[in-house]
Amino acid sequence: MLDDDAARLQARGYRLTGPRRVIIAALRDAGRYCTASQLYERLRGRSVGLASVYRTLELLADLGLAERRAEAGGEGSFLYCSPRHHHHVVCTGCGTVREIDACPGDDLARAVERETDFRIDRHKLDFYGVCAGCRTTG
Amino acid sequence: MLDDDAARLQARGYRLTGPRRVIIAALRDAGRYCTASQLYERLRGRSVGLASVYRTLELLADLGLAERRAEAGGEGSFLYCSPRHHHHVVCTGCGTVREIDACPGDDLARAVERETDFRIDRHKLDFYGVCAGCRTTG
DNA sequence: AGTCGCATTGACATCGATTCTCAATACGCA
DNA sequence: TGCGTATTGAGAATCGATGTCAATGCGACT
Structure with a gap:
């Protein structure tokens, strides 16, 4: 996970926890829209709960570090992206x-x-x- | 509902049924993104089932007559729109x-x-x- | 480095939106 | 008008997303 992201989290009073690091890194490395369960699958064995994946994605969207989209089947998916205009x-x-x-x-x-x-x-x-x-x- | 929509439905082999007419008209008249349950509420007393609202919205999206969007809370919403580029x-x-x-x-x-x-x-x-x-x- | 308060977590219960099932209905064609 | 079949409404079933709560660990302050 990028230092910039960490700074952005902490500037808003959020803690930089292990699960958050792992989830954010996974979303960023994916380089495409991911659903919560896709990320959850990818993190099997790292003891990260599905609820935390949802919570972190929500948090990232709120911070402007992720963009939410409607999946065709109704499932929500998220894309990691930079906070600048693009x-x-x-x-x-x-x-x-x-x-x-x-x-x-x-x-x-x-x-x-x-x-x-x-x-x-x-x-x-x-x-x-x-x-x-x-x-x-x- | 517009004749153009009717033609578009039938060109693809779909029937022009009562429920479909009513649902499409309601979505078009709304002039904004609507969820299935919002349309269902608006059609109370017209004996249109919720499942049919979902089915018709899906159909419209497939025909290019509606656009799907992700609601903040996860609920899907649809917007009636013309098939031309816009x-x-x-x-x-x-x-x-x-x-x-x-x-x-x-x-x-x-x-x-x-x-x-x-x-x-x-x-x-x-x-x-x-x-x-x-x-x-x- | 040690301690402590509280945000955060994982597991599971719960909620709610969407889809499925199926017999009854009604559209469109002859 | 009659027939074949796509479509419908109602309720069940599914599954994505959120709430609950005791246990954990981050980070501020010594």
Whole structure:
């Protein structure tokens, strides 16, 4: 787990416990959306309870270190991500997710404000495609 | 319910039943994300079963006429939307959602392809802000 | 390094959303 | 209008997510 994450946890008064270290590391290393039970499986033998996985994922989402998504089957899944503004590219082949800097920017947000008379605060953008590895592998 | 929706259902071999008409109309008129039980409540007295609400929402999502989202509390919610390419503006005050034409376009997608070596197929963009009504109402 | 308070944990109970089951119904076609 | 079959409603069953609680261990303060 990154020092930055540890600092972020403790800045909010949370303790840096063993289970949290392990869960966060597993989510970060996965590099894709994971469900609580997937992480729980991956951590078998490390004596981490399923409830702690849920609690930690919830905590990360609250800290801005993870993003929650709706699974097709209704199961919730989480993606580790950095707290700065960024967007994602998701490989529809293998599920890998990468953060990107590309951003539509304020110009488009202002255009939307003119079109709708909303005051825009933030936006969320995801790209879907096929990564280099999945293209060559077939 | 719109004729276009009916055509789309039947083009895929699905029957245009009473419950489906009612559920689709309710979702469309809501103009925001709705959970199955919210729609079920709204249809009390019309003898529509909860299971049918779930089944119809699933069907709409499959037909591209509804978009699924993860609720904070884990409950799934659906938004009626048109099958053409579009994006959304969500009011963080009242929950109203409007479709917009504004789009980052292919230029940004190509920039992402250069940055990541992914082959981009599609993207999804949501704006969040406050609508005119919620600004004046406070 | 030792002690102590309290946040956190694991195991299991519980809750609640979603799906399954199945006989009854009604849509769409001839 | 009649028939075959997809669809329905009701309730059971499933399974993801959260609550409970005594035991544990993090970290602040000596």
